[in-house]
Structures are given as C-alpha cells and as structure tokens.
Amino acid sequence: MSPSNPTSSIWMRPILQAAGAYNLAFGVLVILFPNAIFDWMGVDTPRYPMIWQCVGMIVGVYGVGYFIAATDPFRHWPIVLVGFLGKVFGPMGFIYAAVTGQLPWAFGVVNIFNDLIWLWPFASILFAAFSYSTNTSSSNHRITFEGVLRSFRSNRGATLAQLSEEKPLMLVFLRHLGCTFCREALSDLQEQREEIERAGVHVALVHMSSPMQAAQTLEKYDLFDLHRFSDPSCQLYQAFELERGSLLQLFGPKVWWRGLLVGFFGGHGVGTLAGDGFRMPGVFLLDDSDITFAFHAKSAADRPSYIQFADCVNSECDDYRVEQEGEPIAVS
Numbered sequence: 001m002s003p004s005n006p007t008s009s010i011w012m013r014p015i016l017q018a019a020g021a022y023n024l025a026f027g028v029l030v031i032l033f034p035n036a037i038f039d040w041m042g043v044d045t046p047r048y049p050m051i052w053q054c055v056g057m058i059v060g061v062y063g064v065g066y067f068i069a070a071t072d073p074f075r076h077w078p079i080v081l082v083g084f085l086g087k088v089f090g091p092m093g094f095i096y097a098a099v100t101g102q103l104p105w106a107f108g109v110v111n112i113f114n115d116l117i118w119l120w121p122f123a124s125i126l127f128a129a130f131s132y133s134t135n136t137s138s139s140n141h142r143i144t145f146e147g148v149l150r151s152f153r154s155n156r157g158a159t160l161a162q163l164s165e166e167k168p169l170m171l172v173f174l175r176h177l178g179c180t181f182c183r184e185a186l187s188d189l190q191e192q193r194e195e196i197e198r199a200g201v202h203v204a205l206v207h208m209s210s211p212m213q214a215a216q217t218l219e220k221y222d223l224f225d226l227h228r229f230s231d232p233s234c235q236l237y238q239a240f241e242l243e244r245g246s247l248l249q250l251f252g253p254k255v256w257w258r259g260l261l262v263g264f265f266g267g268h269g270v271g272t273l274a275g276d277g278f279r280m281p282g283v284f285l286l287d288d289s290d291i292t293f294a295f296h297a298k299s300a301a302d303r304p305s306y307i308q309f310a311d312c313v314n315s316e317c318d319d320y321r322v323e324q325e326g327e328p329i330a331v332s
Contacts, residue, residue, distance in 0.1 A: 012070070012073040012121075012125050012128070013070045013071075013073065014070075015121045015125070016066045016067070016069050016070035016073060016080070016125075017066070017067060017070045019063070019066045019083070019118055019121075019122075020063040020064070020065075020066035020067040020070065021063070022063070022113075023059050023060060023062045023063030023066060024060050024063035024064070025063075026056065026059050026060070026063075026114065027056045027057060027058075027059040027060025027061070027063060028056070028060060029056070030052060030053060030055065030056025030059070031053050031056045031057060031060070034046070034049035034050075034052045034053050034056070035049060037110065041104070041106050041107065041109075042106075043103075043104055043106070043107065059114070062083055062086070065079045065082070065083070066079070066080075066083065073125050073128075073129060074128075074129045077125070077126060077129035077130075078273050078277065080122055080125050080126055080129070081126060083118075083122060084119070084122040084123060084126060086115070087114070087115035087116070087118050087119055087122065088115075088119070090111055090114060090115045091108075091111045091115050091116060094107065094108055094110075094111050130244070130278060145239055146161075146289070148160070148235065148236060148239040149161040149164075149286075149289050152229055152231070152235075152236060153229075154204060154227035154228055154229050155211055155214075155215075155227065155228050155229075155230070156227055158227055160204070160229075160286060160289075161289045163202070163204060163227060163286075164286035164287060164288055164289050164290075165288055165289065166202075167200060167201070167202060168200060168201045168202075168285055168286070168287045168292075168313050169201070169202055169203075169204055169285070169286040169287075170196065170201050170202070170203045170204070170283065170284070170285055170306065170309065170310055171204050171205075171206060171240075171283070171284045171285075171286055172185065172189065172203060172204070172205050172206070172281075172283050172306070173206045173236070173237060173240065173242055173281050173282045173283070173284075174186070174205060174206065174207045174208075174281060175275075175277075175279060175280075175281050175300060176207075176208055176209070176273055176274045176275035176276065176277055176279070177207060177208075177209045177213060177214065177217050177271065177274045177275070178270065178271030178272045178273050178274050179270075179271075179277075179300070180259050180262050180263040180268050180269065180270050181258070181259075181262065181281070181300055181301055181303070182281075183262075183268040183269070183271070184262050184266065184268050184303065185281070185303075186217070186218070186221040186223060187221060187268065188303070188306060189203065189221070189223060189306060190221045190222055190223060192305075192306045192307045193223070195307050195310075196306055196307060196310040199307075199310040199311055199313060199314065200313060200314075201285070201310040201313055202227075203226055203306075204226060204227040204228065204229065205218070205223070205226055205227070205228040205229070206228070206229045206231055206236050206237070207228060207229070207230060207231065207275070208230075208231060208232050208234065208237075208274065208275025208276055208279065209230065209232070209274045209275055210230060210232070211228075211230050213274055214228055214230060232275060234275075234276055234279060237276075237279055240282060240284055240291075240294075241296070242279060242280050242281070242282045242296065243279075243280060244276065244278040244279055244280065245278055245279070245280045245299075245300060249280065249297075249298065249299050249300060250277075250278060250300050252299065254299050254301050255299060255300050255301045257301075258301035258303075259301065262301075280296070280297050280300065281297045281300070281302075282294065282295055282296050282297055283295040283304055283306070283309055285309065285310075285312060285313065287313075292312075292313075293309065293312045295309060
C-alpha cells in the first residue's frame with residue numbers, strides 16, 4: 001500500500017462502513033431492549049436502564065461518524081482517532097469494573113465485538129492517513145528561506161523580514177487553534193507579553209486557521225493586535241523545520257497527563273481541530289532576517305517560558321542559540 005496514492009483508502013471504506021453498521025445495530029438494540037444483553041448473560045439488569053440506553057445512543061452516534069469517515073478516511077481521520085481512543089479506553093474501564101466486582105468477567109464479550117476486533121484496522125487507518133499527509137505535505141514547490149521571509153505577509157501587511165529588521169522578533173508557531181496546549185500558549189503570551197516587550201522584543205504568531213478564525217480566538221486573549229500569519233498549507237512551519245510529530249510526541253503519556261491538567265483543571269478545554277493536528281509547535285527569535293535562537297518542541301505538551309526566551313536577546317542562552325552557516329533552511 002502506497003500512502004502517496006489516495007486509492008489506498010479503498011480497503012478502509014468497507015472497514016469503516018462495517019463499523020458504522022455494527023455500531024448502529026448495537027445502539028438500536030440497546031435503546032429498544034436495554035435488558036436483552038444482561039438477560040442473555042444471566043447478569044442482573046441495571047437499576048437504571050435509561051443510563052444503558054444512553055450508552056446505546058452514544059454508540060449509535062459513533063456509527064454515523066464512521067459512515068461519514070468512510071467517504072474519505074484520510075480527510076476524516078479525527079473521527080477514526082476518537083473511535084480508536086474509545087476502543088482503547090473501553091476495555092480498560094471494563095477490566096477495572098471486573099476486578100472491583102462491579103461487572104462479571106463474562107461481560108467482556110461485549111468488549112471483544114465493540115472494541116478489540118476494531119483496534120488493528122483503526123490503527124492501520126490512522127497510520128496510513130498520517131503517512132499520506134506527510135508525503136503530500138512535502139510535495140509542494142520549493143522556496144528559499146529568504147523567499148519565505150519576504151513573501152508571507154501578516155494580517156497587517158508586514159513581512160517577517162520587515163518585522164525582524166525593526167527589532168528582534170519572537171515568532172511563535174502555534175498548534176491548531178483547537179488544541180489545549182495552543183490555548184495554554186496564548187494564555188501564557190497574554191500574561192507575559194508586557195515583560196517580553198520590555199526586553200525589546202515584539203511578538204508575531206503563525207497559525208494554520210483562516211484569518212477570521214484566528215481573529216476570533218486571539219480576541220479572547222487580548223492578542224488581537226499582534227501580527228499574525230495564516231499558514232494553512234504549513235509552508236512557514238516547514239521553512240522553520242517544524243515537522244509533524246510522532247505518535248509518542250503527540251499522544252504519549254506526558255501529553256495525556258498534561259492535557260488533563262491543562263484542559264480540565266487548567267480550564268483551557270479542547271476545541272475543534274483547525275489545521276494539521278500532527279504539526280509540532282516552536283518558537284524562534286529573528287534578528288535582521290536571521291534566526292538567532294530556536295526552540296523546537298519535543299512534545300506537543302512542551303511549555304516554554306516566553307520571557308526567558310526573549311531574554312536571550314541580552315544574554316548567552318546557549319541552549320537555544322542557532323549557529324549561522326550560510327542559508328539556514330531550504331523549504332519544501
């Protein structure tokens with residue numbers, strides 16, 4: 001299977017259609033006959049069957065999503081990802097309930113058909129979608145780094161070259177605007193902006209959303225007046241060597257743990273995917289069109305100190321220093 005060929009998704013469609021049909025059938029069965037599975041297994045029926053019927057409704061809604069994903073698995077990979085996560089956490093929840101005596105082990109049969117048999121196909125679809133997107137994102141025309149600095153214009157009409165020639169520029173590359181960590185970054189910039197600017201550095205943002213979506217989001221954080229660059233094709237991200245993350249970088253334990261802390265307890269929540277959900281974030285200091293300091297995130301959950309980064313203008317900051325050897329980056 002070649003991930004560069006969209007026809008490679010043909011085998012995925014019947015898989016997703018089968019998953020959709022199964023989920024709809026299971027959901028309808030549970031809604032209409034909430035006690036049927038429990039009676040068949042000889043298990044005590046739930047005290048509140050309407051809760052089990054709600055589960056059936058959720059499973060049925062997943063079925064609708066799978067039918068939508070089947071129309072274009074590469075485009076609708078987030079639906080597959082949500083389903084895959086449910087099929088991972090469902091058995092984990094069952095094992096906990098069985099070990100603590102809340103459910104009999106026989107109930108695990110439901111997990112086999114609802115979750116386990118779909119894990120490998122869904123994982124294969126996600127991997128293929130990731131590989132295909134990576135392949136196509138590198139097939140754009142080549143452009144020099146200098147060309148990027150002088151061709152991309154912000155919402156206020158300035159180029160990166162112009163901004164960096166005025167005074168040192170901190171260029172913050174955001175993940176997609178619905179990302180919990182992107183919202184955390186915007187909140188940090190809101191709190192730290194005054195001190196950053198006192199260090200003689202001004203801030204600009206790069207995002208993957210439309211100008212209108214970005215304006216609505218940034219207004220919530222009082223960052224509406226910043227120069228911002230809309231880059232849905234990720235040419236700027238590629239120019240600054242911000243690649244797509246690995247599964248560990250995007251979904252590893254650190255990401256899940258910090259996502260829970262930041263999203264739930266930190267109040268940043270999770271929004272709609274708007275852009276390349278696999279793209280990694282980063283921060284760069286540009287001075288007179290040269291990258292002098294760079295921070296490439298090693299995890300989607302990394303949280304740099306923007307104040308400390310801005311202070312690199314007036315200090316050694318060897319951890320972030322970039323050695324200039326001719327043209328820094330060639331972009332694809």
